[in-house]
Amino acid sequence: MTNRGMRTDYALRQRYRAIFSYTGMIFMLGGLLMLTPLIALLAWPEEQIYRLGFIIPAAIIFGMGMMMWIPLRPREPIVLTVQEGGVIVLISWIMICVFSAFPLMIINKLGFTQAVFESVSGYTTTGLSVVDVTKASHLILLWRSIMQLAGGAGFAIIILASITEPAGPGFTIAEGRTDQLVPNVRRSSKLVLRIYSGYAIVGVAAYCLAGMTPFEAINHAFPAISTGGFSDKPESIGHWNSATIEAITIALMIMGNLNFLTAYLFLKGKLKTVTRNGEVRLMAFLIPVSSLILFIFVCRGLYPTFGKSIRVAIFETVSALTTTGFSTVSYTNWNGLGILVLIVLMIIGGGTCSTAGGIKQYRIYLLFKSLLWEIRRPLFPRTTVFGNYVWQGEQKDYISDVRIRQVSNYLFLYLATFIIGSGILAAHGYGLRESLFEFASAIGTVGLSIGITSVSSPHIVLWTEIFGMFLGRLEFFIVFLGFMKIIGDSHAMFRIMKSEPQK
Numbered sequence: 001m002t003n004r005g006m007r008t009d010y011a012l013r014q015r016y017r018a019i020f021s022y023t024g025m026i027f028m029l030g031g032l033l034m035l036t037p038l039i040a041l042l043a044w045p046e047e048q049i050y051r052l053g054f055i056i057p058a059a060i061i062f063g064m065g066m067m068m069w070i071p072l073r074p075r076e077p078i079v080l081t082v083q084e085g086g087v088i089v090l091i092s093w094i095m096i097c098v099f100s101a102f103p104l105m106i107i108n109k110l111g112f113t114q115a116v117f118e119s120v121s122g123y124t125t126t127g128l129s130v131v132d133v134t135k136a137s138h139l140i141l142l143w144r145s146i147m148q149l150a151g152g153a154g155f156a157i158i159i160l161a162s163i164t165e166p167a168g169p170g171f172t173i174a175e176g177r178t179d180q181l182v183p184n185v186r187r188s189s190k191l192v193l194r195i196y197s198g199y200a201i202v203g204v205a206a207y208c209l210a211g212m213t214p215f216e217a218i219n220h221a222f223p224a225i226s227t228g229g230f231s232d233k234p235e236s237i238g239h240w241n242s243a244t245i246e247a248i249t250i251a252l253m254i255m256g257n258l259n260f261l262t263a264y265l266f267l268k269g270k271l272k273t274v275t276r277n278g279e280v281r282l283m284a285f286l287i288p289v290s291s292l293i294l295f296i297f298v299c300r301g302l303y304p305t306f307g308k309s310i311r312v313a314i315f316e317t318v319s320a321l322t323t324t325g326f327s328t329v330s331y332t333n334w335n336g337l338g339i340l341v342l343i344v345l346m347i348i349g350g351g352t353c354s355t356a357g358g359i360k361q362y363r364i365y366l367l368f369k370s371l372l373w374e375i376r377r378p379l380f381p382r383t384t385v386f387g388n389y390v391w392q393g394e395q396k397d398y399i400s401d402v403r404i405r406q407v408s409n410y411l412f413l414y415l416a417t418f419i420i421g422s423g424i425l426a427a428h429g430y431g432l433r434e435s436l437f438e439f440a441s442a443i444g445t446v447g448l449s450i451g452i453t454s455v456s457s458p459h460i461v462l463w464t465e466i467f468g469m470f471l472g473r474l475e476f477f478i479v480f481l482g483f484m485k486i487i488g489d490s491h492a493m494f495r496i497m498k499s500e501p502q503k
Helices: 003-042 045-050 052-072 082-100 102-107 112-123 138-152 155-163 165-174 185-209 214-225 243-257 260-267 271-276 278-297 306-321 336-348 361-379 401-427 432-443 459-474 476-488 490-498
Strands: 389-392 395-398
Touching: 003 045, 003 052, 003 082, 003 138, 045 052, 045 102, 045 138, 052 082, 052 102, 052 138, 082 102, 082 112, 082 459, 082 476, 102 112, 102 138, 112 138, 112 459, 138 214, 185 214, 185 243, 185 260, 214 243, 243 306, 260 271, 271 278, 278 306, 278 336, 278 361, 306 336, 336 401, 336 432, 361 389, 361 401, 401 432, 401 459, 401 476, 432 459, 459 476, 476 490
Parallel strands: none
Antiparallel strands: 389 395
16 A cells, blocks of 8 residues: 555544544433433432333443444544534434334334334424323423434534534534624534523523423423423323413524524614515514414404414414424314315424424525526626625525525425425325325424324334434435445445554
8 A cells, every 4th residue: 555545544533533532422311311210219219119210221331322423533622624523413313213212112112113212202302202191101291302302413523522622513504504603613512502401490480470380391391492392291292282382382483493503693782684584584584474374264263262362373373383283173174174274384494403393494594595696687788797695594595506406405305305205205195295294294393293103103104204303304415415424434434443542
């Protein structure tokens, strides 16, 4: 081997040592996170019999993490590329989702497919569920909410970025978060954690004041701010039939839907900057228009009072657009227009760099602006140079044709996957309306259901939805880049796994 080849091999080996070591750190964090539901034993000591269901898988993944982190950690922090960050995100998400399913298998006696489905639904903040919440223990109910809280902000990634700043950009971009609140990655990560924690505290307090028990408040505040949608009630938010609780939930869902940069500027009082944001403008248009359509053509004829009809129309609109998945009513008696409106809202999704899913409002707004720019172009001389831009925070973001092409490619890939996934569900005997709705909910990480998803659903249906949730949360290109990197460097990875630990 030439000197150049030896240097290249050595560099690749060092980078994979860093990849595995950082992955090990995330495994350790995942193991610690799995122990947090045990705090509920202070209030329900009779559930001590379930503790090993958390301790055993937590100990195994924590031990795996230590075996990877300690011997392989780099002497100096290494700046990772987005593709390398994608490898770490992909491996860590898959492994943590699998190990987080073990408490559901051990305690709730779910099968492997059903337990992984619930775990993936939790971490991807989807909210589709196969757990009978009326029979689940307090530990399991709390664990479901904690998974959504952690998955919503990409907790492991953000914590790791705040600890190892040089590695941070590769992680956060790979996790679908490209905006920083401040130039420094570590400070930006800590600010996100503060904002997110503040949301959680305010949400729990507000729910308690509205009449929920502290346990109920936690199990709805965590999913609300993470736009997750898990509930400890079969009827979700509809259990309370309370305008106050619905209003609190709407506020939390919108906060969780906001880009963290937009939320940061809002909290700093820069309202003019916030109102210039394209996502905020699109949301300000979609929510009233969609609510009005649902009220006039769906809710007014189904619910007994004017107030109830308005509440349902607004709540279900916000829940679908923010990809939260809370509900106050069943959709079995909704007409086709109502279902279509919810499907469109779920596909559009929430804000970029937020806890929400879907195509993302920024991409939809960008394509709309692109259409206007194309209509305007023939009206000017051919030599005119256009500076097309949208506002991102306090700065103008000038949009190139390459960016528009990237967004268009993403939109095509998203819709193609949506059609294929819906087709698989329809092939298993479900109606087209139901199939489109359910897979739009899965790939958009929403959690609203029209009845397909259950513990008795065929395994292929659940795995199709798992795949959709995973792609929707981590975004398509990062998943593909991660797989391509792993396959392309597979021989080097085997060499590194066999190599001696760095002294």
